[in-house]
Amino acid sequence: MEMFDLSIIWAGIIGFGIIMYVLMDGFDLGLGILYPFAPDEQARDVMMNSVAPVWDGNETWLVLGGAGLLAAFPLVYSVFLPALYIGVFLMLAGLIFRGVAFEFRFKSQRNRRWWNRAFCWGSAVATFAQGAVVGAYIQGFQVEDFVYTGGAFDWLTPFTVLTGLGLMAGYALLGSTWLILKSEGHVRDWAYRITPMLLAVVLFVFAVISIWTPFVDPLVWERWFGHIHLIWIFPALALLCALLVYRGVRQRRDGYPFVATIGIYVFTYLGLIVSKWPMIVPPSYTLWDAASAPESQLFLLIGVLFVIPVVLGYTAWTYWVFRGKVRVGEGYH
């Protein structure tokens, strides 16, 4: 219609927001999942301290994504949320408990045990729900005339349970490699020990989902076994990154596993996008069907283009200030 296709720009912004959220909240949710398995309370303090300065900034991307969807692709917002009604509630409840536990655990001695539990369970439930959302997206939604017509538990199938558990393993892997990067001594030793196991689980789930997905959605089958062979590069690169994680662990190079894990996520994400493009509410609506009016997309774009660089800059600065190792018995000062 005009010089730019605003829907494509918005798809780019929201797509970027989602991967930022997954990567950044992923490692701190992952630490929550690993929490009960930590060797001792000291290790738990290190885990907490390593994400304390950044975790709530990480969650801002989730809210930005939610609000952005309502403004730019309202159909996604008004189909996904009713379809995932119970899942969304569980995710929000999980995130709230975890956030509050995060704050009060530090200020609490007598009740610390309870805040620890809230932190772990909140993280696990929120992660499972997010993984199930991905699975439900691959499955598609029963929509008639722009309105969701399915039931309350359509999203909960063996496939989505697998993606939910898969994301729990995936976030735990992000968490353990983050911990390798940020810790030392016995905490890092522990993180090095569990990383290969988590990697194996992630690869297993990755394989099962990759084989299963084409059977869940014929469009995906067509895409992968049709004419476009170039897209096989994404799973290939993801596997290469998995190999790099393993090598990084073997050679004990603290930075490598985390960066390579990010690679696994990015290439898997791109693989998912090319599988589904341009379907945004599968099986029948494209991102142009789901878009809001162009003037609405433009109205918000102005503000968002101004704010995203500020948020990115501030985020980068925060990570820079809190770079380096977290030691046992000390936080950042």
Place this chain on the structure above:
Amino acid sequence: MELDPLLLSRLQFAFVVCFHTIFPVFTIGLASYIALLQGLFFKTQNPAWDRLALFWTKVFAVVFGMGVVSGIVMSFQFGTNWSNFSFAASNFLGPLLSYEVVTAFFLEAAFLGVLLFGRGKVPQGLHLLAAIMVATGTFISAFWILSANSWMHTPQGVELIDNRFHVLSWSEAIFNPSFPYRFAHMAIASFLTGGFVVAGVSAWFLLRGRDLAANRRALSMCMWLLLVLAPVQAMVGDAHGLNTLEHQPTKVAAMEGHWETSGNVPLLLFAWPDQEAQENRFEIGIPNMASLILTHTLDGEIQGLNEVSPEQQPPVALVFWSFRVMVGIGLLMIAAAFAGLLLRRKGRLYENRLFLKSLVGMISLPFLAVLAGWIVTESGRAPWLVYGIMTHAEGVTPSLTGAMALFTLIGYVAVYAVVFYAGLYYLTRVVRNGMLPESEREEVDGEVHRPKRPLSAAHTPFDDDAESVRS
């Protein structure tokens, strides 16, 4: 009994939004107060202002943090329970709600950290600027939210095509007829809330003889502020009411418990509206007063609820009584402000223990008044979601069942009960530890300083032995 997803969704939205509103209504007023304290300190270099600013910034941090947590839920409510409404109104509401989020993030990213953690580390002028920007930001956030809400009461600037609203004029839609009144009413309500909380807490400190110099200043400032704002709020509320009479006469009829269109309408002080019988029981009223207030003539005709069919009437008793709760508290506030003036002229403002104790007791009242006011305006819009265009029944999520809605309603109540209890409990500990000399204050041992997160600006421990808290 059949579970009604519509009723349960309305209850759920009312619950989460009431719970959420408590926090921003306080932080909007408090942010401005902190900016004022910082400004006074910057100008006079009197350390009393600095001590007050430090204490209230800690309280602000905790309340702001809880507001953010409860706000996340809000941004998903529209989609989960009101998907038809969200989809239809997304072209207008989407950008507005997103701008609120964007404003809040920008504010948090750029200035909140400096305000909370920059004391003594950045130049005083910059710290003051951060406080002013945070205060401004809270108003910009409120601007977007109240504009979106006002549009639902007085929609304009849009066209309905294929069941979807398309924006014809952003300025007409954003600055819709009820918006200026609602914004002014809410802004003053925020200042009144902040004012009564600060006054109440200062009174509590004065009763215990803690930091008399600073708390006397705080109380004195608040009482001047309330003396001006409490009566002004009554006038703004009156103007808001006249605006409502123009655009939503049925709501006003429900507020007044006025069933039949007529002149010489009495102002009802007490009544029991009976929606089934379409009349009031036990009316006690002042003759002709409602006509005088609403039309400025003694015999002015006021449209009654009978102008619309019973299905199109709001829940009259709820609107009627909520309105009386709000106005009653408003009058009590004016009385308290004038009592303060009298005591000041007698020179006993800081000593009269009964007055100070009353102020402590009044801390919760402005919150109640705000919630009651919102119940009036939101329930009074029923059965409309977008006034005159879309009903609640049309806006609710079609796939939602009563069982699903009941499950999440109970879930949110349970989650919020825990969070609210923990938050309020912690907040009272922060206040109890407030304004003490540094040596007597409880601090978390080896507290690690983690910037950016609001709650880490407060260093009070969460539990430990209750006896060691000085009261």
